[in-house]
Amino acid sequence: MNHEVADREIRGLTADSRRVEPGWLFAAIPGQRADGRAYIGEALQKGAVAVLAPTGTDRGLVPPETPMILDDNPRRRLALSAADFYRHQPRYIAAVTGTNGKTSVVTFVRQMWEALGQKATSLGTLGLIPPRPQAPDALTTPDPVDLMRCLADLAENGFDHLALEASSHGLDQYRLDGVRISAAAFTNLSRDHLDYHTSMEAYLEAKARLFEELLPEGGSAVLNADIPEFEALRSKTVARGLSSLTYGRGGRDLRLLEMSPGGDSLTLDLEVLGHRHRLALEVAGTFQAMNALAALGLVLAEGVDPLKALEALQQIRAVPGRIESVGETPSGGKVFVDYAHTSGALETVLRALRPHTANRLHVLFGCGGDRDRGKRPMMGQVCAELADVVIVTDDNPRTEDPAAIRAEILQAVPTAREIGDRRQAIYKATADLQAGDVLVIAGKGHESGQIVADRVLPFDDREVARAAIRDLAREGSR
Numbered sequence: 001m002n003h004e005v006a007d008r009e010i011r012g013l014t015a016d017s018r019r020v021e022p023g024w025l026f027a028a029i030p031g032q033r034a035d036g037r038a039y040i041g042e043a044l045q046k047g048a049v050a051v052l053a054p055t056g057t058d059r060g061l062v063p064p065e066t067p068m069i070l071d072d073n074p075r076r077r078l079a080l081s082a083a084d085f086y087r088h089q090p091r092y093i094a095a096v097t098g099t100n101g102k103t104s105v106v107t108f109v110r111q112m113w114e115a116l117g118q119k120a121t122s123l124g125t126l127g128l129i130p131p132r133p134q135a136p137d138a139l140t141t142p143d144p145v146d147l148m149r150c151l152a153d154l155a156e157n158g159f160d161h162l163a164l165e166a167s168s169h170g171l172d173q174y175r176l177d178g179v180r181i182s183a184a185a186f187t188n189l190s191r192d193h194l195d196y197h198t199s200m201e202a203y204l205e206a207k208a209r210l211f212e213e214l215l216p217e218g219g220s221a222v223l224n225a226d227i228p229e230f231e232a233l234r235s236k237t238v239a240r241g242l243s244s245l246t247y248g249r250g251g252r253d254l255r256l257l258e259m260s261p262g263g264d265s266l267t268l269d270l271e272v273l274g275h276r277h278r279l280a281l282e283v284a285g286t287f288q289a290m291n292a293l294a295a296l297g298l299v300l301a302e303g304v305d306p307l308k309a310l311e312a313l314q315q316i317r318a319v320p321g322r323i324e325s326v327g328e329t330p331s332g333g334k335v336f337v338d339y340a341h342t343s344g345a346l347e348t349v350l351r352a353l354r355p356h357t358a359n360r361l362h363v364l365f366g367c368g369g370d371r372d373r374g375k376r377p378m379m380g381q382v383c384a385e386l387a388d389v390v391i392v393t394d395d396n397p398r399t400e401d402p403a404a405i406r407a408e409i410l411q412a413v414p415t416a417r418e419i420g421d422r423r424q425a426i427y428k429a430t431a432d433l434q435a436g437d438v439l440v441i442a443g444k445g446h447e448s449g450q451i452v453a454d455r456v457l458p459f460d461d462r463e464v465a466r467a468a469i470r471d472l473a474r475e476g477s478r
């Protein structure tokens, strides 16, 4: 695929000098850790034939015969150039933002489309599903060039439906500009990532870009009517003349009337576009009702017949690592793994599990290093209030001192037990369970590694918990 940039044909583009190939455009972008302009020389040496840089960059960094494109917003320009370069995208793209629930919603949307017979994919924290060789790296919302390459690959292979997670970092860094979005949903807002966004207002503003700037005219917004940010988001979409579907207990289009949780299921009474329906969903966790409604809204936004959409909704299944049941100890304690890594998510998951807890509710968690520090005591506080037994352990300490992270949590929950080694903590927590107890191992969900310094050590909460339960059963039978 070739493309003209500033009268010069380019064969590819990247913002990473290490990935430049002959004939490519190099986008020199100042970032948080490095300034891409320091790598212009390296990129030219590797054969870059054009350079994109912020307005004001010294023209002398690039030889006079090499085109240099200056832009006030080079990240956005890169994303738009990548969209132009790769051209093809799935015909119907649904994007989801919000602090919690994005992965669940995109998974449900994909499952619904599959049930409706569409060739569909989802892309986000769990990667690209179903996987393809062109899948981008590990970020929830990938780098724009990787993203556009992936979109073209999907479109060229007949995947015309895509559900995509729009993270606040991704929105703030313009990774999604140039994606042709048909419908966008907002799940909820609670504290996270304030190390990056610095205030809740800036965090919401980054998320609101999806509705204010990225969703084009004719697009549909799917909005949670039960959250404090609803009116502000709704007035932004009204001001732009976008159509909207609202969901939740206060939803106008998709109204949740009643909800009765079973062990691994949910029964919902809904009013969908004015008609009442009762549905049984095979997913656990009352919060998944709201995620299911957001998914229903995104599917309906395309004009799918509501009865067919509701039938498809009944086909959704549990999302890996989100209230995933991993077993029961010989003493009769139930164990779940969940990805809650914010105070809002911990609150939701603990409240969701309480009705299923005949005896004590236990929670085991830690907080990620090199991430929002302010959320640590808040997570401790929520567990102090809503759980009966709390174990504080490590969760991806990255470059920070793990004991210092634990201390920041423990200050809000001094009665918690501190066991740094996550495997030991899981073994201890499962061994302590009695009949009627429930344990939630929170924070890592589907993750398969523990990041310590710059190493990723293999670690999967679900495998460790199953092994711990197996060992207890073996000890018991001796």
Ligand SMILES: CC(=O)N[C@H]1[C@@H](OP(=O)(O)OP(=O)(O)OC[C@H]2O[C@@H](n3ccc(=O)[nH]c3=O)[C@H](O)[C@@H]2O)O[C@H](CO)[C@@H](O)[C@@H]1O[C@H](C)C(=O)N[C@@H](C)C(=O)N[C@H](CCC(=O)O)C(=O)O
Pocket: 015, 016, 017, 018, 029, 030, 031, 032, 033, 034, 035, 036, 037, 039, 138, 139, 140, 141, 142, 143, 144, 167, 168, 169, 170, 196
């Ligand atoms: C804070 C953040 O989001 N950083 C992302 C951002 O980095 P940056 O622009 O600040 O880059 P930088 O490292 O300062 O470098 C500046 C520029 O120099 C270039 N460079 C650098 C070195 C070199 O040798 N040559 C070179 O050209 C870099 O490619 C970059 O263009 O752009 C990079 C390229 O796309 C990302 O890899 C990087 O993600 C880092 C690794 C990261 O951890 N991001 C997380 C926080 C993130 O984005 N998470 C969200 C949210 C998840 C959630 O909601 O839970 C996600 O979408 O995954």
Ligand SMILES: Nc1ncnc2c1ncn2[C@@H]1O[C@H](COP(=O)(O)OP(=O)(O)OP(=O)(O)O)[C@@H](O)[C@H]1O
Pocket: 098, 099, 100, 101, 102, 103, 104, 105, 125, 140, 165, 187, 188, 287, 288, 290, 291, 321, 322, 323, 338, 339, 340, 341, 344, 345, 346, 348, 349, 445
């Ligand atoms: N609608 C919701 N409201 C509150 N909490 C939720 C909701 N949905 C999910 N959660 C909680 O948040 C956790 C993460 O859910 P999920 O992975 O779907 O969200 P996410 O927005 O993709 O998260 P991330 O930003 O880390 O990728 C779940 O394990 C659960 O504890």
Ligand SMILES: N[C@H](CCC[C@H](N)C(=O)O)C(=O)O
Pocket: 140, 341, 367, 368, 369, 371, 395, 396, 443, 444, 447
């Ligand atoms: N995408 C989120 C996931 C956090 C999961 C938790 N295990 C942690 O490492 O904090 C982040 O990078 O902030």
Ligand SMILES: [Mg+2]
Pocket: 102, 103, 124, 125, 126, 140, 165
């Ligand atoms: Mg996610």
